[in-house]
Amino acid sequence: MTTEHLISEIHKKQSFLCIGLDTDLEKIPPHLLEEEDAIFAFNKAIIDATHHLCVAYKPNTAFYEAYGIKGWKALGKTIAYLNENHPEIFTIADAKRGDIGNTSTRYAKAFFEEFGFDSITIAPYMGKDSVEPFLAFENKHTILLALTSNEGAFDFQTQKVDGVPLYEKVLQTSLTYKNADNLMYVVGATKASYLAEIRKIVPKSFLLVPGVGAQGGSLKEVCHFGMNQDIGLLVNSSRGIIYASKNRDFASQAALNAEALQRQMQEELKSMD
Numbered sequence: 382m383t384t385e386h387l388i389s390e391i392h393k394k395q396s397f398l399c400i401g402l403d404t405d406l407e408k409i410p411p412h413l414l415e416e417e418d419a420i421f422a423f424n425k426a427i428i429d430a431t432h433h434l435c436v437a438y439k440p441n442t443a444f445y446e447a448y449g450i451k452g453w454k455a456l457g458k459t460i461a462y463l464n465e466n467h468p469e470i471f472t473i474a475d476a477k478r479g480d481i482g483n484t485s486t487r488y489a490k491a492f493f494e495e496f497g498f499d500s501i502t503i504a505p506y507m508g509k510d511s512v513e514p515f516l517a518f519e520n521k522h523t524i525l526l527a528l529t530s531n532e533g534a535f536d537f538q539t540q541k542v543d544g545v546p547l548y549e550k551v552l553q554t555s556l557t558y559k560n561a562d563n564l565m566y567v568v569g570a571t572k573a574s575y576l577a578e579i580r581k582i583v584p585k586s587f588l589l590v591p592g593v594g595a596q597g598g599s600l601k602e603v604c605h606f607g608m609n610q611d612i613g614l615l616v617n618s619s620r621g622i623i624y625a626s627k628n629r630d631f632a633s634q635a636a637l638n639a640e641a642l643q644r645q646m647q648e649e650l651k652s653m654d
């Protein structure tokens with residue numbers, strides 16, 4: 382999917398919501414466990430109830446890998462269902478990969494070609510030759526971890542190298558990579574105050590912002606510091622939406638939580654006009 386298409390969907394839906402499909406069999410409604418593929422049954426119900434409220438879905442692959450082949454199959458069915466029924470929705474494989482060049486190429490083929498995702502999250506630690514293989518794919522997006530939402534972000538990411546915080550180095554250096562136009566960045570909602578500085582380095586890039594909802598980040602602050610002329614934000618919530626209820630009404634309750642965020646986003650978009 383092109384960035385222009387994503388921007389037009391944001392305006393059309395008045396939403397820059399990304400719903401995280403972090404599906405955990407211990408948290409889904411118990412009646413679904415009778416289904417042959419409970420993970421897919423849950424995802425399908427959530428997608429059917431929420432697709433009009435969001436512009437992106439982000440399955441975190443850990444939640445699928447945790448169930449081995451059964452989990453990979455459910456992930457495959459989920460992305461196929463999205464691509465077939467909602468091709469206008471941006472899909473993110475939250476896999477946090479990155480390795481030496483030829484290995485990265487295999488990861489890129491797996492998630493972009495075999496599964497058909499629009500984007501993948503990548504850890505930048507191994508540098509240029511570990512990231513560029515992902516950037517080589519046309520109309521596919523590589524979402525580099527810049528400043529993450531967790532406490533551990535302060536271990537390395539905010540530490541200074543030559544007087545510059547490492548996450549700023551990641552942003553600056555990545556702009557020199559081949560096909561850097563295909564880059565987006567992860568910035569945690571819990572680090573919203575850093576967004577003003579981040580925007581000085583990457584004014585035009587899309588930012589994937591997880592950490593509202595269960596991790597306590599503020600949507601208002603994220604918008605205040607992080608929005609650009611193209612909106613430039615995909616704000617993710619996973620547990621805060623998909624686990625709204627453990628009862629048979631789980632999908633409609635998830636939609637209510639998604640709608641509450643979408644309404645706040647609509648207000649933010651209005652205030653930009």
Ligand SMILES: O=C(O)c1cc(=O)[nH]c(=O)n1[C@@H]1O[C@H](COP(=O)(O)O)[C@@H](O)[C@H]1O
Pocket residue numbers: 401403441475502528529530531567568569591592593594595596617618619620621
């Ligand atoms: O790359 C991510 O999506 C990510 C980066 C980050 O800094 N923090 C973060 O929480 N995430 C992911 O975003 C999702 C957040 O889930 P909730 O806290 O349940 O909304 C999980 O899938 C995390 O793995």
